[in-house]
Amino acid sequence: MGEFNLPVKQGYGENQKTSCIKCVLWGKVAEAYAPNIKKGDLLVVSGEFYVEEWVSDSGKRLQPTIIVNQIQLAKKSGDKQGQAAPTQPKATEPPVDFDNDLNIPF
Structure with a gap:
């Protein structure tokens, strides 16, 4: 298992x-993609979205979460090859279909 936090910008101008x-x-x-992800990479992820809920000393807490089944690494606009373009990371295995291939323990 691997996990990371993905920052997402919302809004624009002063409201961003x-x-x-x-x-x-x-x-x-995790085996195929985790070694290829570095801090600062531009990523496009797809998968199952849900919200984790729990109660802490400060009250009810919520954490938006994605169980990732596919990742695309996007080139930064300053890269030598020019415009940002999604690319597949070099992985030995194709993306996994969670419904058919894995038993998720929750």
């Missing part, structure tokens, strides 16, 4: 804010 979404990778997806 950044939120973090927890991304969770399991099994073959």
Whole structure:
């Protein structure tokens, strides 16, 4: 299992804010993609979205979470090859279909 927080910008101008979404990778997806992800990478993720809920001393807490089944690394606009373009990371395994390949323990 692997996980990382993905910052997401919302709004524009003075109303812009950044939120973090927890991304969770399991099994073959974690093995294939986790070594390729570095802080500062531009990512496009897809998967199952849900909100984790729990109660702490400060009250009810919520954490938006994505169980990732596919990741695309996007090149930064300053890269030598020019415009930002989504690319697949070099992985030995294709993306995993969670419904058919893995038993998620929750």
